[in-house]
Amino acid sequence: MMDTDYIDSVHRRSLQGARRWPTLQGAQATDIAIIGGGLAGLSCALELAQRGRSVCLLEAQRLGWGASGRNGGAVSPSWSARDDVLLHRLGQDHFDALFRLSMEGVEIVREAALRLAGEAAQLVPGHVKFSVYDNADAFRRSCAQQRERYGRPLHYLDHAAVRALVDSPRYHQGVYAEDGFHFHPLNYCHALARECARLGVSLHEHSPVRTLAARHGQFLLDTDTARVTAQTVVVCTGGYTGPLVPALQRASLPIATYVMLTEPLGERLHQAIRTPAALGDTRRAGNYYRITQGDRLQWGGHITTRVSDPRNITAILQRQLALCYPQLKDAPVALTWSGLMGYARHMMPQIGQLRPGLWHCTAFGGHGVNTTAIGARCVAEAITGESDRYRRFAPFGLAWNGGPLGRLAVQFTYWRYQLDDWLRARRSPPG
Numbered sequence: 001m002m003d004t005d006y007i008d009s010v011h012r013r014s015l016q017g018a019r020r021w022p023t024l025q026g027a028q029a030t031d032i033a034i035i036g037g038g039l040a041g042l043s044c045a046l047e048l049a050q051r052g053r054s055v056c057l058l059e060a061q062r063l064g065w066g067a068s069g070r071n072g073g074a075v076s077p078s079w080s081a082r083d084d085v086l087l088h089r090l091g092q093d094h095f096d097a098l099f100r101l102s103m104e105g106v107e108i109v110r111e112a113a114l115r116l117a118g119e120a121a122q123l124v125p126g127h128v129k130f131s132v133y134d135n136a137d138a139f140r141r142s143c144a145q146q147r148e149r150y151g152r153p154l155h156y157l158d159h160a161a162v163r164a165l166v167d168s169p170r171y172h173q174g175v176y177a178e179d180g181f182h183f184h185p186l187n188y189c190h191a192l193a194r195e196c197a198r199l200g201v202s203l204h205e206h207s208p209v210r211t212l213a214a215r216h217g218q219f220l221l222d223t224d225t226a227r228v229t230a231q232t233v234v235v236c237t238g239g240y241t242g243p244l245v246p247a248l249q250r251a252s253l254p255i256a257t258y259v260m261l262t263e264p265l266g267e268r269l270h271q272a273i274r275t276p277a278a279l280g281d282t283r284r285a286g287n288y289y290r291i292t293q294g295d296r297l298q299w300g301g302h303i304t305t306r307v308s309d310p311r312n313i314t315a316i317l318q319r320q321l322a323l324c325y326p327q328l329k330d331a332p333v334a335l336t337w338s339g340l341m342g343y344a345r346h347m348m349p350q351i352g353q354l355r356p357g358l359w360h361c362t363a364f365g366g367h368g369v370n371t372t373a374i375g376a377r378c379v380a381e382a383i384t385g386e387s388d389r390y391r392r393f394a395p396f397g398l399a400w401n402g403g404p405l406g407r408l409a410v411q412f413t414y415w416r417y418q419l420d421d422w423l424r425a426r427r428s429p430p431g
């Protein structure tokens with residue numbers, strides 16, 4: 001059984017031991033106010049504080065409470081939008097510049113996780129993507145291209161190499177990326193928060209910004225208990241974006257995705273999965289998973305555009321697990337949870353300036369760990385006048401999300417992708 005109360009209780013439990021940050025009271029003046037305390041907001045705050053700016057961050061719930069503390073913890077280069085779509089739209093040079101930014105994002109997170117969270121980051125190197133249908137030529141080609149163009153340490157895995165890593169009838173070929181990793185995303189959020197505080201950032205939980213107004217060249221942000229006056233505002237509200245800035249709410253959709261954690265599975269898990277790396281497949285909204293806490297499996301997948309979670313989500317995830325690893329089909333599940341991702345129609349983040357001083361750094365979709373880090377850095381560089389790298393995101397504006405019809409369109413696109421993947425998998429010989 002799965003309902004909102006259950007999901008909320010899982011998140012409350014995971015945040016229970018975390019340091020608490022005070023609700024903001026009264027009046028505060030700051031250079032920069034950041035709205036949203038996920039990876040985008042915390043990374044922006046850190047980048048700006050490192051550049052000597054005074055920053056106040058306001059989070060409606062707890063720091064890391066949104067997608068950032070709930071995600072699968074897989075970190076690798078790239079964006080939520082498909083590479084071929086971006087390349088076709090932008091041309092090679094622009095595509096390359098964006099791809100390199102996504103790689104820089106991975107390195108920002110790796111460095112900060114090791115330096116600020118240490119062992120609590122639980123960082124494990126390696127990231128593998130499998131194909132669920134026979135796709136050898138495309139995999140080999142893409143691997144060689146990325147090695148040559150970006151210097152990425154990638155290894156093509158033929159069928160035998162895939163079988164050496166995992167005992168799954170589902171997979172054909174794979175790519176092993178040495179530059180990817182997985183880690184504990186909530187611990188990373190907490191480490192970012194501690195470092196922000198050390199550098200003087202004023203951090204506040206349970207401080208939802210209710211209104212945002214511009215007056216006499218300044219911004220006024222009102223919460224239930226406080227007023228912040230700021231020269232500059234950065235909105236980092238991700239999949240939890242509300243009506244505060246209507247143009248942002250109109251331009252992205254909240255999409256839910258789901259994760260379950262098994263009970264300890266002992267040796268049978270290590271017989272099925274013989275690598276500590278983060279694993280996933282190349283389907284749109286495919287599965288992403290990893291071994292954690294020694295012998296538990298954290299398994300993610302499935303998306304919905306529904307506001308409430310489906311009740312049978314554990315059963316859906318268990319079915320997906322059984323398709324990939326029939327030997328784990330009855331694995332007992334300890335926890336299941338969900339989170340919302342912000343998706344624009346173009347599936348790229350929304351990074352830019354709505355009007356002078358009002359910035360947005362949001363809608364990172366399902367590839368948000370590395371991309372929030374580099375998005376935040378680009379925004380901080382723009383605010384401090386250090387670079388205009390944020391302009392690389394100019395082609396991805398605030399296009400209308402289509403309202404309720406947009407939701408339906410996304411759900412249909414997802415079903416179409418599923419059908420497409422299923423047909424291709426059926427046409428392939430068994431893995």
Ligand SMILES: Cc1cc2nc3c(=O)[nH]c(=O)nc-3n(C[C@H](O)[C@H](O)[C@H](O)COP(=O)(O)OP(=O)(O)OC[C@H]3O[C@@H](n4cnc5c(N)ncnc54)[C@H](O)[C@@H]3O)c2cc1C
Binds near residue numbers: 060365
């Ligand atoms: C289940 C799941 C699995 C995922 N797995 C991966 C993965 O393995 N790898 C990967 O790269 N990405 C993954 N992602 C995507 C990634 O987690 C997100 O893209 C990223 O965390 C987005 O960060 P954010 O800061 O933009 O949003 P969030 O972390 O959602 O933060 C937004 C915050 O804004 C706050 N907020 C909203 N409105 C207000 C307001 N008015 N006032 C104050 N605060 C407000 C919210 O409370 C929230 O805490 C996953 C996402 C989910 C949900």
